[in-house]
Amino acid sequence: MGLLLRNLKQRAILCEEDQQAVLDLPVVIKALSANDYVIREGEDVDCCEVLVSGFAFRQLLTGDGQRQILAIHIPGDALDFQNLFLDVADHSVQMLTAGPVAFVPRAAIQRLFHKRSRFAQAVFINVLVDAAIFREWVLNLGRRDARSRMAHIICEFMLRCEMMQFNDPDNRDLPMTQEQLADATGLSAVHANRVLRDLASENLIQPHRGHISIPDWRKLRAIADFNERYLHLSQQTLSNDI
Amino acid sequence: MGLLLRNLKQRAILCEEDQQAVLDLPVVIKALSANDYVIREGEDVDCCEVLVSGFAFRQLLTGDGQRQILAIHIPGDALDFQNLFLDVADHSVQMLTAGPVAFVPRAAIQRLFHKRSRFAQAVFINVLVDAAIFREWVLNLGRRDARSRMAHIICEFMLRCEMMQFNDPDNRDLPMTQEQLADATGLSAVHANRVLRDLASENLIQPHRGHISIPDWRKLRAIADFNERYLHLSQQTLSNDI
DNA sequence: CGTTTAATTGAACACAATCAAGCCCTGTGG
DNA sequence: CCACAGGGCTTGATTGTGTTCAATTAAACG
Numbered sequence: 001m002g003l004l005l006r007n008l009k010q011r012a013i014l015c016e017e018d019q020q021a022v023l024d025l026p027v028v029i030k031a032l033s034a035n036d037y038v039i040r041e042g043e044d045v046d047c048c049e050v051l052v053s054g055f056a057f058r059q060l061l062t063g064d065g066q067r068q069i070l071a072i073h074i075p076g077d078a079l080d081f082q083n084l085f086l087d088v089a090d091h092s093v094q095m096l097t098a099g100p101v102a103f104v105p106r107a108a109i110q111r112l113f114h115k116r117s118r119f120a121q122a123v124f125i126n127v128l129v130d131a132a133i134f135r136e137w138v139l140n141l142g143r144r145d146a147r148s149r150m151a152h153i154i155c156e157f158m159l160r161c162e163m164m165q166f167n168d169p170d171n172r173d174l175p176m177t178q179e180q181l182a183d184a185t186g187l188s189a190v191h192a193n194r195v196l197r198d199l200a201s202e203n204l205i206q207p208h209r210g211h212i213s214i215p216d217w218r219k220l221r222a223i224a225d226f227n228e229r230y231l232h233l234s235q236q237t238l239s240n241d242i
Numbered sequence: 243m244g245l246l247l248r249n250l251k252q253r254a255i256l257c258e259e260d261q262q263a264v265l266d267l268p269v270v271i272k273a274l275s276a277n278d279y280v281i282r283e284g285e286d287v288d289c290c291e292v293l294v295s296g297f298a299f300r301q302l303l304t305g306d307g308q309r310q311i312l313a314i315h316i317p318g319d320a321l322d323f324q325n326l327f328l329d330v331a332d333h334s335v336q337m338l339t340a341g342p343v344a345f346v347p348r349a350a351i352q353r354l355f356h357k358r359s360r361f362a363q364a365v366f367i368n369v370l371v372d373a374a375i376f377r378e379w380v381l382n383l384g385r386r387d388a389r390s391r392m393a394h395i396i397c398e399f400m401l402r403c404e405m406m407q408f409n410d411p412d413n414r415d416l417p418m419t420q421e422q423l424a425d426a427t428g429l430s431a432v433h434a435n436r437v438l439r440d441l442a443s444e445n446l447i448q449p450h451r452g453h454i455s456i457p458d459w460r461k462l463r464a465i466a467d468f469n470e471r472y473l474h475l476s477q478q479t480l481s482n483d484i
Numbered sequence: 485c486g487t488t489t490a491a492t493t494g495a496a497c498a499c500a501a502t503c504a505a506g507c508c509c510t511g512t513g514g
Numbered sequence: 515c516c517a518c519a520g521g522g523c524t525t526g527a528t529t530g531t532g533t534t535c536a537a538t539t540a541a542a543c544g
Contacts (some may be wrong), residue, residue, distance in 0.1 A: 091472075169260055
């Protein structure tokens with residue numbers, strides 16, 4: 001649970017005992033394949049998952065089966081704090097790429113939540129930041145055009161990866177197909193393709209097969225109308241420094 | 243703080259002491275006017291607010307000043323658990339109608355969060371449900387057409403009001419102008435007007451001046467593709483019954 | 485009453501969806 | 515080694531939903 005601990009320590013100051021309690025959490029690591037479900041809408045929740053490596057995404061479906069991607073998750077992210085005290089999952093989480101996922105019994109996390117209030121605070125902040133990201137996506141879908149939306153989602157991904165300082169260069173590519181990007185931006189696959197071509201023609205992104213690499217995400221910022229306030233990174237580094 | 247207590251008791255089982263602690267929270271009630279800011283983006287947070295009566299909304303602006311409404315709040319809602327442990331507000335909350343708002347020092351809520359884990363749990367669940375609502379709005383804006391979007395937002399409002407069992411018939415109208423509804427649905431004001439006219443012509447809604455009443459929100463459900471799972475109401479009543 | 489805010493309407497336009505077809509890889513099996 | 519299948523990407527043509535601009539009407543409020 002080193003990754004989870006690293007995540008939580010960015011959010012609150014944990015004492016030695018708190019930290020040990022997190023490291024002592026019972027955990028089973030499972031290797032999942034791309035597109036495997038981590039959580040399925042409508043199912044009862046009895047585990048909390050942490051993404052060890054690879055990428056994952058949240059999704060919700062309309063009644064007639066259209067998909068909307070709600071969030072993209074990177075290694076170290078907790079995938080299921082959203083359901084820590086909700087009994088039925090209201091949305092699904094699926095793997096974007098193959099990768100190991102740590103499964104922790106929900107009851108163990110709940111116990112820690114009640115016993116160690118600093119841990120509770122760290123988990124709480126984690127959920128608050130997730131909520132802030134959802135809000136930014138509402139703005140993105142509601143008030144930005146296709147080009148900005150696409151750029152915004154790419155910027156967010158890049159910045160979050162950068163903050164986690166992944167060593168592996170594979171972890172700097174966005175491993176999404178154009179169809180998935182369309183479902184994240186609320187566009188049709190055809191239009192997503194055209195937007196991506198435009199961005200590529202300006203050298204703002206470099207699409208490969210099922211991957212997108214970004215030479216310099218900072219160039220995308222202006223197009224994306226990107227302002228990282230909603231990620232609350234300053235608070236993160238602040239806590240780190242202490 | 244009776245309203246806040248009622249809200250929290252719907253989310254977790256609080257013992258006598260927990261309940262008394264909530265009732266003992268220091269609080270200042272201020273009468274706010276329509277459009278007054280409760281929280282302003284970019285400002286430091288030092289209070290938690292609870293809406294006593296009237297309605298409020300969250301909003302976020304793009305760089306070029308376009309507004310997106312993120313959520314609508316009804317009496318009893320906590321307006322600022324979203325910032326309980328985040329130092330700078332990443333979005334604004336504004337009054338929709340005039341009404342009293344209870345201001346509680348953030349530090350007092352934080353203290354209770356650390357001291358009483360059942361209270362922490364109730365607050366946490368409150369935030370989880372807010373996050374679930376944001377997710378549904380992402381789906382709404384990303385994958386539904388104008389008509390469904392509008393119907394969906396109205397359905398959500400009606401159902402939430404119904405669950406709170408407001409006595410006052412004034413509290414069953416949605417007090418939003420067409421421009422505000424446009425900003426909530428990600429539409430232009432002109433198109434929002436046309437969608438509302440269509441819905442009104444089918445007797446699904448009844449627009450007055452700055453208000454919309456709904457003869458029977460159940461009729462809107464099919465158009466809205468509305469499924470209340472994301473509001474986690476069953477869990478609410480479950481906890482109530484115990 | 486005059487002013488303001490909200491609602492309404494029409495016309496022209498634009499962004500994005502849809503439909504349909506074809507391409508280019510990559511993996512698979514004969 | 516080649517044929518073929520399938521997924522993902524690309525492209526053009528057409529349609530349509532929703533925007534923009536501009537002007538008007540209606541309703542509240544001082």
